[in-house]
Amino acid sequence: MQSVSFYEPVMDRLVNVNSSLTEMAERKHPFLAQLLDHTFSTPGKYIRPAITLLASNFYAHDERITEKMATGVELLHIASLIHDDTVDGAALRRGKLTISSLWGPKAAVLAGDYIFAASATLVCDTGNIRVIRRFAETIMELSSGELQEMAETYNPEQSMESYLERIYNKTASLFTTAAESGAILSGAPDACSEALRSYGHNLGMAFQVVDDILDFDGTEEETGKPIGSDLANGVVTLPTLIAMKQKNCCDAVTRALKHPEDSELMQEAVSIIQDDTVLEESYEFAGRYCVKALSDLKGLPPSPSRDSLEELVSHVKVRRS
C-alpha cells in the first residue's frame, strides 16, 4: 500500500481488506489457490476500497460490514482487470505476468468468474439488498461499457454523450458504488449517502477523463503504454473528440482511424491532439468534474475522512500515473 496521505484515516482497515484477500486463497483446490495467490500477491492501489471505507467513516457502525464491502469492491475491480487483460491479450499487470499469459485464457476467464462471484458473496454478507443489487448492476455496467467501447472502435463519428456514457459504465459506475455503499452501510442519512454517491460519480468521471488525457499528455513511464495507444487501438476519447471539434472535424484524425496501420498518419493525428489548446480544454473538462466532486463533500461533517476525500480529488487531478 502506498503512503499517500489520503489513506491515513482508513489505513488500519485497508490492512484488514488486504488480509481478507490473501486469506481467500487458503483452503481451496490447489490450482485455484495458485491463481488466487498470484493475483493477490501484488496489491493494487486500493483507491476504490479506500473510498468505501472513507465514505463509511462519518457515522459509527459495525466496521466489519464495511470492510466486507470494501473487499468486495476491490475484488470486483480485480476480476474485471483479469478479464480485460485476457481479452486484450495483455502480458503484464502491475509489473507481473498476467494469469492469461502464465496459465492461458481459459484459466484467466474462469479465475475472473470465480473472483466476480466471490466479490458478490462478500457483498451478500452485508445483508443489505439495496447494496447487493446495486453491486450486481455495477458488474452489468462494467461489461456493457467495455462492449460499447469495443463496438465504437475505429469509428470517428462518436458523440460526446456516447463517450460519457461509456466512461461512466467502464469506470465511474464502480467509483459511485464504492462511495454510496460505504455511506449506506454506515447508516448515513439519505442526503449524506446521496452526496457521497454523487461524489463517487464525479470523481470516477474525472479519473477516467484524466486517464484518457494522459494517453496523449503523459510519458510512457507514467502510463505504462506507448503515447497515443488509445487512438492507435481505435478508441476515441475526450482529447480526440475535442481536437475533432476544435479543428472542425479534423481530417487527419478521421483518416488515422480509417488507416490505423499507417504509423506516419497516426503520429500526425497524435500530434494534432497533443496541441496545447486541445489538452487545456480536456483538463478543464476533467476539472469541472473535480469541482463538482468537491462541492458534493461540502455538506458532510468536517473530519479527517472528509479531508481525505478532498485530497483524493486533487490526487486524481494531478495524477501522472
Next chain:
Amino acid sequence: MQSVSFYEPVMDRLVNVNSSLTEMAERKHPFLAQLLDHTFSTPGKYIRPAITLLASNFYAHDERITEKMATGVELLHIASLIHDDTVDGAALRRGKLTISSLWGPKAAVLAGDYIFAASATLVCDTGNIRVIRRFAETIMELSSGELQEMAETYNPEQSMESYLERIYNKTASLFTTAAESGAILSGAPDACSEALRSYGHNLGMAFQVVDDILDFDGTEEETGKPIGSDLANGVVTLPTLIAMKQKNCCDAVTRALKHPEDSELMQEAVSIIQDDTVLEESYEFAGRYCVKALSDLKGLPPSPSRDSLEELVSHVKVRRS
C-alpha cells in the same frame, strides 16, 4: 420449448421466463442488444428453470418471485455456457454459431460477464438474502469446477472423490440451487426445502454422470461430439475411472492419456472403456443417484409437480441427448 410431459405443470410459467429473456435485449446499447438477441433466440431445454418452478409449486406464493428466480437460474446457465464455449473455442452451440466465433472472444467474455451479473440482479429481486448468497456461491462453484477439470486434465492418477467433487461443482451445484431456491422462495417448510435441495443435488449428479457415460456409449448425433471426446481432451470421467479400477490400473488408458496424439492408442483405450461391464457399472452408479433423488421426493405432497419431478429423474436416466 420441448413438449416433454414433465414440463406440463409449469408450461405457462416457463413462457414467462422465456419472455423475460427476450425482453432483456430491449433498450440496450445496439451491440449488446445484438449479442443478447443472438443468445436468447435459440432457447435451451429449460430443465433448470423448470426444476425451480416445479419445486416452488408445492406451496401457494407470489409466482412472480419464483419466475424471477427461474429466469436467473437459466441466465446463469447461459452465461456459463458462453464462457465455456469461448475458452474451449467451440464454434457451435445449439446448432448456431457461438458469440465467440461470430464476434470474437472479447465480446463473448464480456457478454458472459454481463449475463452473469444480469442473473444476479434478477435473483436480488427475490429479496431473499439466503437465496442470493447461495446463488453467488453457485457461480464460484461452477468456475472452480471448471478450473479443477482443467488442472486434472491428462492426469490418470485421479481419485473418485476428486471426480465427484468436480461434477458437483460443475453441474450439480446449479441443479441444487435451482431446486432449493424454488422451495425456499415459495415459503416451503425447512424439511421440504431440504428434501428438494437434496433432490436437486442427486438429480444433478446423475445428470452429469449420464453425460459422461454417453461420451462413450452414445452416438455422435446424440451427443453432438465425437465418441470418446472427453478422453481425447484428457478429461477423466466415471467410465474411465471404473475401467481403470476393473482392469487393475489399465495400462492402455494411462498410455492414451500420456500420448493423446496417438489416435490408435486412444481408440484402444476408448474400446476398453466401452466394455459392457464398465458401462453397466457406470449406469448403476448413475442409477443410485436416481434412486436417491426419487426417495427425496417421497415426503412431498402428491401432486402433478411431484409427478413431474419424478419423470425428470427417468428422463435423465434414459437421456440420449
